[in-house]
Amino acid sequence: MSRNSHIENILGPSLYEIVLTSRVLVVGAGGIGCELLKNLVLSGFRLIELVDLDTIDLSNLNRQFLFQKQHIKKSKAHVAKESALKFNPNVEIISHHANIKDPQFNVDWFKRFNIVMNALDNLEARRYVNSMCLAANVPLVESGTEGYLGQVTVIKKDMTECYDCQPKPMRKTYAVCTIRSTPISPIHCIVWAKSYLFSQLFGISEEEEDSPIQESNSENAEEIENLREETEALKQIRLAMGTSEYPRKVFQKVFTEDIQRLLMMEDMWKTRQRPVPLKYEDLEQIPCEGEDEIETNDSNTLKNQRTWSLRENFDVFIRSLKSLSARLLEEQKIKPDALLSFDKDDSDALNFVTATSNLRARIFGIEEKSIFQVKAMAGNIIPAIATTNAVIAGIIVIQSFNILKGRLDECKTIYLDGVRRPNLLPSESLKTPNLNCAVCRNSHFILKINTKVATLRDFVEKILCNHNIGGLDYGDVTVEEGASLLYDVEYDDNLDVTFEQLKITDGKLIRVTSEEDQSNHEPAIFAISHRESFNSPNDWYEIEGEVLGISSPNTKDQDFKPAPTLKRKLEAYAELEETSSALKRVQLDSEIIVPDDEIIMTEYGLDEQSDDKSGFS
Amino acid sequence: MEFFNNQNPHLTEDEAELYDRQIRLWGIEAQQRMRNSNILIVGMRGLSNEVCKNLVLAGVGAVTILDYQIVTEEDFGAQFFLRVEDLGKNRAIAAAVRVRELNPRVAVTAETDNLLLQSEEFLQKFDVICLTNCDISTLIKADNLCRKFEKKFYAASAHGLFGYIFCDLKQHEYIVERKEIKSGREDPEVKRTKKYLEYVSLGTALSKNDWSAVPFRKLRKVSPLLWANQILWKFQEIEGRLPIQDEDKDFAKLKSLRDTYLPSMGVEPSLLANELLSIISRNLNAELSPVCAIVGGILAQDILKGLSQKDLPINNFFFYNGLDGSGLVYQVEPEKAIF
Numbered sequence: 001m002s003r004n005s006h007i008e009n010i011l012g013p014s015l016y017e018i019v020l021t022s023r024v025l026v027v028g029a030g031g032i033g034c035e036l037l038k039n040l041v042l043s044g045f046r047l048i049e050l051v052d053l054d055t056i057d058l059s060n061l062n063r064q065f066l067f068q069k070q071h072i073k074k075s076k077a078h079v080a081k082e083s084a085l086k087f088n089p090n091v092e093i094i095s096h097h098a099n100i101k102d103p104q105f106n107v108d109w110f111k112r113f114n115i116v117m118n119a120l121d122n123l124e125a126r127r128y129v130n131s132m133c134l135a136a137n138v139p140l141v142e143s144g145t146e147g148y149l150g151q152v153t154v155i156k157k158d159m160t161e162c163y164d165c166q167p168k169p170m171r172k173t174y175a176v177c178t179i180r181s182t183p184i185s186p187i188h189c190i191v192w193a194k195s196y197l198f199s200q201l202f203g204i205s206e207e208e209e210d211s212p213i214q215e216s217n218s219e220n221a222e223e224i225e226n227l228r229e230e231t232e233a234l235k236q237i238r239l240a241m242g243t244s245e246y247p248r249k250v251f252q253k254v255f256t257e258d259i260q261r262l263l264m265m266e267d268m269w270k271t272r273q274r275p276v277p278l279k280y281e282d283l284e285q286i287p288c289e290g291e292d293e294i295e296t297n298d299s300n301t302l303k304n305q306r307t308w309s310l311r312e313n314f315d316v317f318i319r320s321l322k323s324l325s326a327r328l329l330e331e332q333k334i335k336p337d338a339l340l341s342f343d344k345d346d347s348d349a350l351n352f353v354t355a356t357s358n359l360r361a362r363i364f365g366i367e368e369k370s371i372f373q374v375k376a377m378a379g380n381i382i383p384a385i386a387t388t389n390a391v392i393a394g395i396i397v398i399q400s401f402n403i404l405k406g407r408l409d410e411c412k413t414i415y416l417d418g419v420r421r422p423n424l425l426p427s428e429s430l431k432t433p434n435l436n437c438a439v440c441r442n443s444h445f446i447l448k449i450n451t452k453v454a455t456l457r458d459f460v461e462k463i464l465c466n467h468n469i470g471g472l473d474y475g476d477v478t479v480e481e482g483a484s485l486l487y488d489v490e491y492d493d494n495l496d497v498t499f500e501q502l503k504i505t506d507g508k509l510i511r512v513t514s515e516e517d518q519s520n521h522e523p524a525i526f527a528i529s530h531r532e533s534f535n536s537p538n539d540w541y542e543i544e545g546e547v548l549g550i551s552s553p554n555t556k557d558q559d560f561k562p563a564p565t566l567k568r569k570l571e572a573y574a575e576l577e578e579t580s581s582a583l584k585r586v587q588l589d590s591e592i593i594v595p596d597d598e599i600i601m602t603e604y605g606l607d608e609q610s611d612d613k614s615g616f617s
Numbered sequence: 618m619e620f621f622n623n624q625n626p627h628l629t630e631d632e633a634e635l636y637d638r639q640i641r642l643w644g645i646e647a648q649q650r651m652r653n654s655n656i657l658i659v660g661m662r663g664l665s666n667e668v669c670k671n672l673v674l675a676g677v678g679a680v681t682i683l684d685y686q687i688v689t690e691e692d693f694g695a696q697f698f699l700r701v702e703d704l705g706k707n708r709a710i711a712a713a714v715r716v717r718e719l720n721p722r723v724a725v726t727a728e729t730d731n732l733l734l735q736s737e738e739f740l741q742k743f744d745v746i747c748l749t750n751c752d753i754s755t756l757i758k759a760d761n762l763c764r765k766f767e768k769k770f771y772a773a774s775a776h777g778l779f780g781y782i783f784c785d786l787k788q789h790e791y792i793v794e795r796k797e798i799k800s801g802r803e804d805p806e807v808k809r810t811k812k813y814l815e816y817v818s819l820g821t822a823l824s825k826n827d828w829s830a831v832p833f834r835k836l837r838k839v840s841p842l843l844w845a846n847q848i849l850w851k852f853q854e855i856e857g858r859l860p861i862q863d864e865d866k867d868f869a870k871l872k873s874l875r876d877t878y879l880p881s882m883g884v885e886p887s888l889l890a891n892e893l894l895s896i897i898s899r900n901l902n903a904e905l906s907p908v909c910a911i912v913g914g915i916l917a918q919d920i921l922k923g924l925s926q927k928d929l930p931i932n933n934f935f936f937y938n939g940l941d942g943s944g945l946v947y948q949v950e951p952e953k954a955i956f
Contacts, residue, residue: 001689001690001691002691003690003691003693003694004694005690005691005903006691006694006695006900006902006903006904007694007903009899009900009903010777010778010900010903010905011905035910038697038906038910039906039907039910042663042694042697042906043906043907058634058635059635059637059638061635061674062635062636062637062638062639062674062675062676063638063639063674065670065719086700087693087696087697087698087699087700088693089701147642148642302628302630302645303630304633305645376641381638381641382638383638383639383641383642384638384642385638385639385642385675385918386670386671386674386675386914386917387671387675387914387915387917387918387921388914388918389914390667390670390910390911390913390914390917391910391914391915393907393910394906394907394908394909394910394911394914395907395911395942396907397906397907397910398778398907398908398911398942399942414942418918418928419928419929421929421946421956422945422946422947422955423943423944423945424915424935424944424945424946425942425943425944427942427943
């Protein structure tokens with residue numbers, strides 16, 4: 001009997017064998033990641049890679065159990081690995097303290113895995129991994145948790161919806177007049193303090209793309225003009241940073257003069273409560289309470305959960321303004337264009353935002369908030385506990401077993417919400433891809449090329465236009481990378497620039513759309529893999545992907561994969577008929593059965609090159 | 618190290634920082650209640666590793682781990698609190714070392730004497746008693762003792778791809794919070810409602826024999842694990858042990874129990890197919906980490922709900938089925954609807 005005896009008995013010899021030899025990637029070593037790594041290491045997996053760019057923080061320790069106090073500030077990925085090895089030393093874990101978007105994790109790197117599991121907490125990284133898994137054609141288990149809620153789903157190219165098939169909710173934005181002129185709620189004051197005042201005084205300008213303050217055309221044009229003048233005036237005052245007069249000047253501008261200016265707009269206050277400006281001299285004269293007196297008797301309330309008095313807000317405003325100003329000026333001595341950005345764990349910044357937000361709230365008769373509450377709202381804190389992450393991570397592994405034994409039909413989207421009865425884990429069948437998805441409804445190729453030497457012209461004129469890829473005669477094309485247009489019929493400035501100079505390197509994806517007869521030609525996505533040399537001296541690129549049976553002198557024989565003929569394609573579908581209705585929908589609903597000259601192909605285990613263990617065996 | 622019987626009954630600033638992300642979810646009051654609680658976990662295998670981890674991370678006051686058995690090779694397969702050098706040591710003592718490291722603020726004690734379970738004096742100390750991988754007669758006795766002393770009782774087990782949880786919370790008061798968004802204000806108002814549940818003992822639950830009153834279309838959808846569990850317990854009651862894997866005679870007994878015992882409760886035996894019964898009755902002694910994680914996570918969260926008296930707890934059975942991924946809750950009580 002060994003440590004794996006029970007595991008082998010439960011999984012059965014054939015699945016156990018697959019698990020032993022599967023290489024898995026875990027993206028993220030936080031709440032879900034720690035639990036997931038533990039489960040994998042105790043389920044027979046022996047080849048695990050783990051990527052996380054973060055370091056350990058005290059607030060992680062209530063749930064990320066592979067970390068303890070002595071690990072604070074160290075790399076999550078490395079410490080997670082060390083902790084896991086303690087309870088199973090017989091596993092190979094490769095940990096990367098890095099960003100999953102780093103070029104070293106290119107599409108070839110992703111292809112090495114039999115399965116990828118996300119344990120992320122942000123949209124951007126999820127999108128990125130989704131794209132890479134589509135490009136590499138590796139199954140992806142996607143998951144997320146928030147408080148008591150959690151969910152797990154499976155993404156497999158051409159078989160299921162990808163992460164971007166359904167639109168994701170946009171970040172909350174606020175109209176500029178609500179923030180700058182007519183706030184109603186505490187959050188409006190906090191956004192003002194963080195994204196307007198803090199930014200104007202210390203940091204990035206509000207014209208930044210990801211500011212939550214949005215201008216719209218329907219706003220009062222006169223008011224917009226007034227606000228612009230106000231911002232300009234504040235910029236002028238900023239020049240006095242560091243002087244003893246600075247706090248008074250800032251205070252008088254934003255809490256007195258700007259409010260007096262607003263009061264002159266009579267119409268604005270016809271139905272709204274009029275704001276009451278604060279006067280610096282008045283606040284200076286409020287008596288200071290001693291520390292002991294302001295401690296409440298109710299020891300149930302923690303220090304940071306108490307709302308401050310007007311005098312306290314005033315004092316904290318001045319103190320934090322001086323601290324932040326001094327810090328910025330110091331940094332500017334070394335780097336003249338230095339800026340400070342808001343960080344919820346920076347106590348000066350948090351104090352500043354809390355105090356100024358409360359002063360503004362006082363002016364407008366809005367409820368004031370404690371620093372505990374402001375931290376959550378300004379810092380976008382998501383409450384998190386160990387149990388939700390533990391359950392979700394367990395579900396991820398159970399789903400992985402189904403994927404690895406080739407039973408995608410047994411995978412589902414599973415939810416956890418704790419309140420539902422009788423099913424605590426409601427589930428839905430996986431959905432077929434959204435036919436209009438700009439991300440997954442593409443032909444995916446891997447382009448191996450010397451990015452230092454090859455130019456865009458080489459790509460457009462020699463690879464795309466003269467070479468029939470997948471039977472599509474690309475003709476006139478549009479080439480994009482992310483949101484940038486690289487080339488189209490009217491924009492040829494970049495043709496003689498190298499890939500590297502255009503920043504199209506490892507990890508990048510370029511999208512090619514044919515201008516000709518759009519309806520029959522699917523866009524193609526090329527995942528870039530930098531190569532300095534190829535097997536034969538005459539070759540300068542290689543393409544992997546759905547290539548129809550047309551060879552070219554430019555590709556190596558072994559990279560050339562004859563695509564299954566239509567007849568073989570239909571045989572593959574016939575096999576699928578026997579599996580469940582979820583898969584049947586793939587054939588029937590998504591119109592994948594298409595005329596002969598189309599190349600929409602998926603790899604139904606007919607591709608020997610890729611280690612597609614998730615084929616239907 | 619701060620022990621749970623320290624002078625300050627209230628949360629310290631340090632604790633507030635550590636537990637920040639969970640206080641923002643369930644509030645300071647709930648955290649305080651957890652912090653002042655004392656929990657007994659019986660049986661320290663994969664499932665209890667998970668439960669202990671979750672409770673200790675949450676910051677309960679004290680946890681006592683009771684196990685009379687010693688660590689064997691197979692234990693390393695699902696127990697992350699064990700280290701290679703623990704082979705041959707008592708399971709509770711070995712694990713307790715690492716449980717303490719997880720959160721030094723929680724007082725962790727290891728006990729190795731199974732007879733303690735019959736000691737009223739011993740059991741009185743605890744607020745919650747949770748028995749894992751225990752036989753049915755032990756469960757019934759312990760539950761009855763808990764009823765006598767008004768302690769919250771949980772029983773659970775994870776084996777193969779399956780797991781169950783049973784709760785007996787006696788008379789349980791709890792509150793439910795609902796966020797209502799009032800028009801004009803962006804901040805939702807929190808509405809608190811007081812609720813009350815009355816639980817039955819395990820013995821009473823298992824005595825339910827009016828299943829025929831449940832409409833068949835509903836009964837058909839009930840997790841077959843409910844029936845399987847009852848049959849396995851019946852087998853254990855009669856034979857004094859669990860069925861042995863691949864032992865034909867045992868399987869024949871299980872089938873015959875199904876065919877006689879279930880109908881006596883008003884349940885159609887066909888609701889538990891041979892194949893499923895066979896799969897469930899294999900690997901009764903074997904744990905798989907992800908299943909322990911799922912059942913352990915749900916169990917620990919329910920214990921925390923019970924302690925904090927916040928949110929609807931499980932009433933009274935939960936079944937996890939790794940074959941179809943379902944996690945179903947049923948109220949198994951004579952004369953009551955199951956959900």
